[in-house]
Amino acid sequence: MKINISSNKTAPLKSITENIDTRYADSLVTVLISKKEGSMTFIAGKPPLCSYCTFILDTSSTHLKDAQFSIDGSFVKQLPYYFNVDEDIELNVHTLSSSVTSIELIHKDMKSNENALRRCECVDVYEEHLTYLKESSQRLTYPVPKASLERVIYESSERMPFEFLEMNVDKQHCRIQRDGDVEEVHLPDNLELPASIVLTEEINRKLNYLCKNTESDVIEFVQQGELLTFKTPETTLTYSLAGVEEFFSKKPLKFTHEKHVVVNFYELKGEVSHCSAEYKTIKKADNAFLYLSGNEAVIAFITPPYEFVHPITVTETCSETKNSESLYRFSLKALLGINISDLTQAASTRLDILKYENGERKLGVYFSLENTLPHRTISIEKDESQLPKVVALLEELNQSQADTNTLNKKQEVQKDLFGYIMGKEEEY
Incomplete structure (x- = not known):
């Protein structure tokens, strides 16, 4: 059989081959060929985390x-890369009277300008x-406009990083888990979904790829326990939500804003x-x-x-007790793990000391000044054992700067006076 898959189907094929885990020796991809439909189906992954796509052949x-057979996953994973972006995928399927024996292709190696024959036994x-x-075709799903899912992707991306993010249409809330803690905000306005949905960052990324590479205006989805499935006319993808039941059982921790300050995060992170x-x-x-x-x-x-x-530039503060002194201890590694590139206003980043109902404190770093929930949090402890030492060091620094300023001002006066005297002498 000569198989020809149109070049415009490369993106859906990549969404499937991306899920092939070649770390396993028995990582197989199943291929189904239908003469009547003129189609070819690829099924990849370890059940129940499988994906498949069906192509109408050229x-x-x-x-x-x-025909139906399975083939080594590593071979299929490379298929999109053996052909140029604007080049059809051409395969030759060799058969005996009773079964398929091998698949081969001609790889036009652009680096060496030499062609290679690549054959894999089935x-x-x-x-x-x-x-x-079979089970996937019988699974009840919820159809949703692609535009609504694109809004979900946008809203969830604005709340990264997170371990889980639930958009609950029944309770009209958005629950976010970061660093093991759960917080709730109101569901974004005008976001219409037929059912609640839970995402991880990885699923959010893959859903974004799926939306960009389907021509359909409708995508179907369903969550069953720790499995989340998306369907388009060409592709079906199933992802793991391992740990979601624990996420559901967690109650949001209430917290108060103990301190609030807006600083230059470049300076802060630079010193650390x-x-x-x-x-x-x-x-x-x-x-x-x-x-x-x-x-x-x-x-x-x-x-x-x-x-x-090292003082850090402060552009705004609104702590309830503005003149109170507080000292907090934190981990260098934890703070350095926050990427400045993730912040839209790093030159004026909002920091909050959040005190939770269980007594724990966290330093909340906000994506922008308008956000109601922190972009990232790290553990921080109130530790005033070194407060007298820090205050004394600050007084020394301030005194040293004051002395320097006085000296500079004195030198300026002397310079001006010297200039005045020299000017008078020239008059005479």
Whole structure:
């Protein structure tokens, strides 16, 4: 059989081959060929996390026969890359009287300008793939306009990072789990879904790819336990939601805003990064301090033999007790794990000290000043054992700067006076 898959079907094929895990020696892809339909179906993955797509073959395909067989996953995973983007995928399926024996293709290697013959032997059909296909076709799904799912992708992307994100249409809330903790906000306005949906970051990314590469205006989905399935006319994808039951059982922790400040996150992270990279003792101790008082924010390191304080530019503060001094201890590694590129306003980033009902505190870092929930949180502890030391270091720094300013001002006066005297002398 000569099989020809049109070049415009490469994207749906990639959405399937991406899920082939070649770490397993028995990673198989099942292939079904229908003479009547003039189609070819690929089924990949380990049940129940399978995916499949069906292609209507180009009319240049010849000698089609009904066939079903399985083939090595590594070979199929490379298919989209053996042909140029605008080139049809051409395969030759060799058959005996009773079964398929091999699939081969001609790989036009653009790097060496030499063609290669690539052939792979087939094996008996993987029955569990056929079972998945049958069960998938019988599964009740919810059709939803692609535009609605694109809105889901946008809203969830705005709330990254997260482990789970649920958009619950019954309770009209959006639940987000970050770092094991769950928070709730109201479901975004005008977001219409036929049923609730739960996403992980990985599923969100793959759903975005699916939306961009389907011509259909409607996508079907269904969640069953820890499985989430999406369907388009060409493709069906099933993903894992392992751990979702624990996510459902968690109650959102209530918290209060103990402190609020808007700072330059470039400066803050830059100081932490510098001390972590250049001082092994500080890096090993993994302890830094955040000092907050009125309109002051300071990063401090009290790690013998070092005592460092570095004020950070503050653009806004609205703590309830503005003049109160507080010192918090946090992990360097945790803060350095927050990417500045993820923040839309890194030069003016909102930081909140969040105190939860269980007594735990977290430093909330917000994606933008308008967000109601933090973009990332890291654990932070109120530790005022070093507060007198930090205050004393700040007083020394302020006094040193004041002395420098006084000296500079005195020198300026002397310079002006000298200029005045020289000018008078020239008059005479």
